[in-house]
Amino acid sequence: MIQVQxxxxxxxxxEKEDQESKxxxxxxxxxxxSVRDLPQMDLVGKTDPYVLFKMGIQEKQxxxxxxxxxxxxxxxxxxxLYDKTIMQGKKEVEVEVWDYDxxxxxxxxxxxxxxxxxxxxxxxxxxxxxxQKKKEKEETIKSLKEEEIKKKExxxxxxxxxxxxxxxxxxxxxKGIIKFSKIAxxxxxxxxxxxxxxxxxxxxxxxxxxxxxxARNSQSHEYLNEEFMIEYxxxxxQVQKEVDVEVWDYDKTGFDDLxxxxxxxV
Numbered sequence: 681m682i683q684v685q686x687x688x689x690x691x692x693x694x695e696k697e698d699q700e701s702k703x704x705x706x707x708x709x710x711x712x713x714s715v716r717d718l719p720q721m722d723l724v725g726k727t728d729p730y731v732l733f734k735m736g737i738q739e740k741q742x743x744x745x746x747x748x749x750x751x752x753x754x755x756x757x758x759x760x761l762y763d764k765t766i767m768q769g770k771k772e773v774e775v776e777v778w779d780y781d782x783x784x785x786x787x788x789x790x791x792x793x794x795x796x797x798x799x800x801x802x803x804x805x806x807x808x809x810x811x812q813k814k815k816e817k818e819e820t821i822k823s824l825k826e827e828e829i830k831k832k833e834x835x836x837x838x839x840x841x842x843x844x845x846x847x848x849x850x851x852x853x854x855k856g857i858i859k860f861s862k863i864a865x866x867x868x869x870x871x872x873x874x875x876x877x878x879x880x881x882x883x884x885x886x887x888x889x890x891x892x893x894x895a896r897n898s899q900s901h902e903y904l905n906e907e908f909m910i911e912y913x914x915x916x917x918q919v920q921k922e923v924d925v926e927v928w929d930y931d932k933t934g935f936d937d938l939x940x941x942x943x944x945x946v
Contacts, residue, residue, distance in 0.1 A: 705764070708735065708773060708796050711757040712805070713742055718749040721779040721787050728781075729789065734774040735760045735796075736767045744780045762796060771795055777810055853914045853921055858885065858946055860910070863892055864902040871929040871937050878930040879939065885910045885923050894930045912946060921945055 713731055721727045726747040733740045740758035745751035760773070772793040779787040790810025798804055863881055871877045876899055881892040890908035895901035910923075922943040929937040 706762050708760045708762050709757065710740070710760065710773070713753040713756055714751065715745075715777060716750050718777065718789055720749065721789060722781075727779045727789070730778055730780055732776040732778060733758060733760065734776070735762065735772075736770065771797065775808060853912075853946065855913050855915075856911075858910045858912050858923065859907065860890070861907040862902075863906055864900075865895075865927055866900045868899040868927065868939055870899065871939060872931075877939065880928055880930055882926040882928060883908060883910070883923060884926070885912065886916055886920055 710733060715729050715731065718727050718729055727749055728744050728746055729748070729751060730744045731742045731753065738760050740760060742753045742756050745753070764771075772795055775792045775794070777789040777791075779789055781787065790812060792808035792810055794806045794808060860883055865879050865881065868877050868879055876897040878894050878896055879898065879901060880894045881903065883890045888910050890910060892903045892906050895903070914920075922945055924941065924943050926941045927939040929939055931937060
């Protein structure tokens with residue numbers, strides 16, 4: 681069993697050495713460069729793309745195409761020396777497509793790479809699909825997560841701020857007695873065709889209510905010597921902060937008519 685495993689490992693090592701031996705010193709020639717269907721990177725105007733080729737410490741760059749998502753870099757050709765002793769084990773040409781920005785930082789549109797071995801003594805055409813750079817992708821994801829966290833933190837802060845404001849507001853409303861006196865109505869509209877109104881005032885607070893006497897045939901009336909006291913308990917009224925005041929027209933033969941209503945903060 682050990683001998684078989686050793687033989688398999690030796691075979692793999694030999695295959696690796698055979699593969700490595702195919703990568704010899706030479707020149708990689710790059711030509712017929714073009715880009716297609718690039719994403720629009722600027723809000724105003726199109727993309728200004730250029731292509732950057734990297735192999736080891738060498739870099740070659742095309743010209744900058746102006747405001748286009750598709751472009752052929754005609755008559756642009758680059759020769760790059762391949763020497764595995766200075767390539768640090770790398771066997772690919774790295775390709776980066778950038779959007780040139782005259783006023784700020786250039787934006788990386790995407791990256792790709794291709795193995796140089798298939799082109800050894802054999803011209804080939806390579807079609808590459810751009811991918812986001814891993815680090816940039818991670819930074820984008822991190823940025824989105826941080827933005828989401830900030831958004832949630834802001835929502836929590838605003839909710840707590842609203843709760844605090846509500847608590848402070850509610851703290852102003854304490855248990856006590858609300859006294860109503862000097863009740864009067866003036867210039868009420870005429871509700872009946874033949875006669876004037878027969879108004880009375882209804883005061884509501886939570887489940888409690890008080891009502892004045894009925895003033896006969898009057899559009900203005902002072903309810904002299906009529907006073908009411910209603911107990912105010914914010915717990916019972918679920919922190920209701922207003923007294924509802926309604927003025928009605930009494931009708932002895934039918935339904936009373938609501939003349940108007942108003943709410944008054946306690």
